[in-house]
Every structure is written in C-alpha cells, then in structure tokens.
Amino acid sequence: MKDFRKNLKDGLTKTTNFVKKSSEDVVEKIKEGVEKIGQVGPAAKEKIVDVVNDVVAVLPLLEQAGYRTNEFKIGIALAPVIEVSFSKMAEVPEEKLEALKKEYENKKMFNMILSMLNTANSLSRKLEADDFSFHETVVEITVPPKVSLRYIHRKLEPLQINLLDDEV
Template sequence: MTKRLPEVLEEMRQALLGRKPGHSWATSASDVYSATLGGLKNFSGDTLGKTAQNFNEAMPYIERAGYDVTEIEVGLGLDPKIVPHLHLRELISDEEKAALLEETKDKKLINTILSSLFRASAARSKLNFKRFHFTSIELELSILPTVVLKFSPNEETAKVKPEDLLEHIESQAENQAENRTENKPGE
C-alpha cells in the first residue's frame, strides 16, 4: 500500500530527530516521490471538489477572523489548487483568535487556514517596505498549501520619481511631526 505524503514526511521528521531506527534516506526519497505523484493523481476532480466544499465551510470562520473573500481562482494543472484572495477587514483580539482556533480544533483544514492567517498577520506587521503597503492575502490550497502576502505601491510614492523619493519621505516625516505637535491634547 502506498503511503500518503503526510505520513512519509512525518517519518522523515522522526528520522531527523533520531527517533526512527534503521531509517533509509533512499527509501524516504522514493516514498516522497511516490506519495507526491499519488497525491497529484488523487488531487483532481473529486478531491478538488472536496477542497472547494471544505473551503465553503471555512468561509464563515475566515470572515469571523476579520477577512473578506474577494475572489477565488482555481488552477488546473500538474499541481491543481484553489486560491482564495482575502482582504483584511479588521484585526481581531488575541482572545477571539484563541476562541476560533479552539472552536475549529476538530476541523483540520479550517484550523490550518485560520492558523496560517493569524501567522501571516503577525508576519505582515513585521514587514515594512518603504514604498509599498500591505493589501491582501492569497491562500493557495493545494498539496503544499501556501499563504502569499501581497503589497502594492503607496499612491503618493507611486507618483514620486525615484530620485525625489528620499526628499518626499523626509517631507512626509516633517509633516507628521508637525501634525503631532499641533494636535497635542491640552494645548
């Protein structure tokens, strides 16, 4: 019986941790190849339909997590995938995140999607690009799910010539400092 890709990857993880005696990397590589091909063959038609159904079940939870689904792409090919595009509507509290994760702990795909979104939000807040701002997230639901953070040019800086960008940024910083000084409460 052919092993499924998650089983093979778990065995490899155990071998890396030194918990699997008699491990053979050649066998693992062969198992990964077979499991991947098997997964590709199985991740079509019926499985793609089930993934769509599972995503439909996940949508209310995604919306409760503060995201709106703006578009869904379906990629058909060697690695078929469903790619929902999400827009961050609001940031929810850590307590609300924990409650959603607890509520969905028995719904593996939904829980994985929510965990990925929460990790992406945390990563997004750490990423700072001078002329770009965060706009949306794409979830690639396939054999190897991926979260893609999308950043677009800032409207103001998109109109500024590259050679004038430093002067523009300094001017913006001065304006913000002046606004903070002017708007201090109690003055």
C-alpha cells in the first residue's frame, strides 16, 4: 500500500508538471477569455470558440490512442469549462502511444488530454470498489485542468458502457 501511495503521488506529480507545462497556451487563451467574458463581446466569444475548436479537433485523434469521446459539454462562466467524457475502447501499445505523441507533438491539447487520460486509466486499474464499476473518465479543460474517474453503483448501472472485452 505504501508503494501504491508513493507511485500514485509520483504519477500525479509528473502529470501535474506535464499539464502545467503543456497547457500554457490553453491557460493563456482561457485567461484572455475570462478577462473579456464580463463584456461578453465578440473577442471573448472568439477566445472561447478557439479553445473549444482546439479541443474538438483532437477528439478523433484520441481515438487512435484508444479513447472514445462519449460527450462534451461547454460551460460558459467566469472561468469557461469544457468537459469531455471518454471511455477506454482499446488497449494501445506503449510504442504506438509514443509514436502518436511524436506525430502530434505540435498539438499541445492532444498531448495534455492524452497524458491526463493515461494517468487516470492507470489509476482506475488499481482502485478497488466492489459495489461499483468504472464508467468513464471525464477531463475538464479549465484553469487548472482536472480529470475525474466516474464510477456507477453496480445495482444502479443502467447499461454497461465498458467497451473492452477483457474488462467486462
């Protein structure tokens, strides 16, 4: 358990550092949008649209890494939030993930989201919740970015969304 906590802490620290570094441009766009959101003028709307377009553009690319988008939501508030929920649809070998990161290294949003998804996926495999089944991973692109693991009580689960045969 001590090793798990240390590994979890190390993994979260690495992810936090990566997210801080790779999301610089995204955070700057959101900050600029927040500064202007009070006016809700054309410039503020354009900033929000730019960030949303950046996110939507990388969603098909993330499928190549094994993550299918279930839905996304846009929250317009003082700090705009883009919430995207994902299901793990395939196990992708580490070599292919590294190749994708290299191929899309100029797409900071892709690499930021992929890093968050991979960390969350690794964590979800280690968590034990007997009465609950893993449902989806939710990434919130805001200041600061956030990732959540959603579990549903087995007795209340309306349908199984898990797309991996070996995890059903």
